[in-house]
């Protein structure tokens with residue numbers, strides 16, 4: 001240990017030592033209790049950014065904490081290395097996506113190593129390497145066998161800028177999640193994964209994780225899955241054999257339906273209009289609406305537009321005839337592509353009815369106090385539609401509703417669904433908002449879909465023993481939207497595995513979210529050549545104990561990986577429902593926008609980014625990490641501050657200097673101490689040491705890292721309050737100082753591991769902090785008990801005794817305790833107590849004569 005704190009030297013030394021000792025590599029057969037600490041794997045764009053630094057510093061502190069507690073900690077990293085930017089680089093600059101990706105990985109790996117993040121690099125994986133994507137293809141075939149992967153022509157979300165398909169999630173709000181372009185619709189034949197089959201489970205299984213996942217993430221997932229309970233109902237088409245099926249969550253409002261409204265894509269539309277004089281008008285309108293929808297900005301609610309088709313439908317509950325309309329607000333993708341319009345009880349229908357002067361008929365009345373409680377079987381409502389100036393959308397009492405009049409909505413809904421079922425024109429049903437996951441991409445840089453097309457046999461899956469279907473070295477990148485693989489004849493032309501005839505490979509690749517749906521299972525068994533991973537090995541490590549990443553992945557990655565896990569369970573690879581026990585979503589890292597006072601997420605375009613390499617060079621990895629963890633609670637926004645990071649350097653330097661100054665004397669510290677003999681300051685330090693251990697140990701459970709760092713700083717202040725130089729320290733002070741400094745150093749390791757190791761070595765420990773034994777200090781609850789004061793007791797102004805009391809003690813209690821003190825009692829025996837002076841928290845003086 002040098003006298004001066006030189007971060008670079010210390011960090012190099014320990015990174016090299018850890019590397020040589022393979023300090024962070026773990027064995028699958030280690031008998032210690034496991035802990036799986038996982039951070040979201042990065043896309044290898046080429047450079048780490050501060051969001052990465054924050055993410056990995058959080059994860060690393062937990063990994064260190066658990067290791068120091070004696071757990072066998074799996075802390076792996078890999079690369080989400082398929083995807084868009086590599087291909088964009090190929091298109092723009094003509095570089096090979098593989099070379100570009102590999103170079104970026106090497107660079108970023110170096111950056112992570114300079115940060116000293118404690119990864120088990122022996123388990124590193126990369127999605128673009130054939131030994132990994134082979135298993136994406138394997139899973140795809142397993143899903144194909146079970147009918148969970150299927151192909152259909154569909155209207156897809158298309159990013160016109162990047163010329164690629166986007167999933168619903170990736171085009172949320174009508175804009176491309178990557179480049180922000182307005183998304184348009186296109187018809188393409190696409191592969192889908194049947195995530196909808198798991199919709200119910202994705203909701204139901206949330207109860208297994210809801211205590212340890214952020215509610216905001218669960219809410220977004222619930223909204224995506226979008227379960228609604230309701231009923232299918234048929235309307236008969238007048239003078240036709242056809243029926244129009246609608247989905248409604250409010251069958252109790254059926255008597256208020258004044259129209260049936262179809263989506264412009266509704267498959268029945270052409271047939272219904274075959275005989276109609278209006279058919280050309282309706283078709284023209286439908287085409288116009290479709291074109292508008294295809295380019296619509298979904299974030300802006302379009303004005304509702306509709307057209308009466310002239311077709312009539314019959315409400316089978318009331319026998320009443322209502323007009324059939326086409327409108328732009330009914331989408332084919334949701335429900336049945338047809339709705340009943342109940343203006344009195346639905347805001348959207350109300351607005352539509354107002355615009356087109358459709359009748360508004362109230363059939364639900366609010367429950368008034370006189371109704372509530374009583375059995376409202378015979379309420380006769382009056383038609384109040386004249387007063388209705390907005391929709392009444394709550395549950396209430398049915399009025400104007402035939403046999404159901406007077407019933408509560410809650411009662412009527414199941415009864416009416418059952419009635420429709422009995423009569424054969426409907427049934428209770430549950431629908432979901434979530435759509436199947438479109439995974440086809442017209443991209444080069446992804447895992448090829450492992451099927452071929454043969455003129456004789458049709459679509460044929462590639463046999464398992466022929467996996468992986470390897471990407472060719474390169475392709476021509478035109479940026480035209482055609483899959484680049486289609487332009488590589490050596491790839492496309494193959495033989496049919498069934499008949500040996502000529503066949504063509506599928507030229508689409510899979511969405512990169514396939515790669516990231518199961519990657520953390522592969523870490524458990526990363527070199528397995530016969531399976532994605534060995535079940536029994538994965539069982540030892542998974543589910544992940546703590547997952548850490550940005551909340552931008554709340555609905556894509558984190559839904560897909562839950563789906564994938566349920567599928568893996570169903571094919572016997574794992575034996576649980578949920579892959580991640582506890583999730584932490586970290587806040588953003590922001591910085592002032594140049595020349596302004598606005599704080600925004602760091603980004604290249606705003607010029608407010610901070611380069612982690614420069615930060616490490618200027619301040620050291622330890623101080624950088626300490627700052628990042630101290631500056632804000634992990635889930636909050638983290639504001640970059642040069643002053644803050646300088647403060648972190650200063651703190652580390654002060655601790656380092658103190659350890660250096662004390663280390664030789666501490667070697668002489670006794671092994672035990674009698675607490676009763678300690679000075680007030682020494683007692684206070686012992687107490688603080690044990691309080692700090694207790695606090696940080698419990699703070700880690702909630703990842704309250706900023707308060708842990710604050711507690712370390714307080715402990716160090718208390719150490720300085722000991723106010724004694726090493727050379728003058730008594731034996732008992734040496735004991736207390738050693739206990740405090742050693743605890744401080746070990747507890748600093750999760751935040752600043754290099755300098756912690758250096759100081760630990762400086763304190764005379766030949767085995768490092770990672771020696772396989774639990775090194776985290778234990779707290780003694782007795783010693784950690786709250787603060788106490790030592791109060792001198794004087795008799796006639798002379799110090800005669802001391803009282804140890806709590807600082808909250810009252811004056812009367814202090815007085816009584818002083819008079820009851822044994823030494824004092826014997827001194828004042830037989831004398832008259834004239835008065836007792838109490839200076840709160842300071843002194844008691846007993847005046848006698």
Ligand SMILES: [Zn+2]
Pocket residue numbers: 159161162176177178179180181
């Ligand atoms: Zn885009």
Ligand SMILES: [Zn+2]
Pocket residue numbers: 454455456457458496497498499500501
């Ligand atoms: Zn064939």
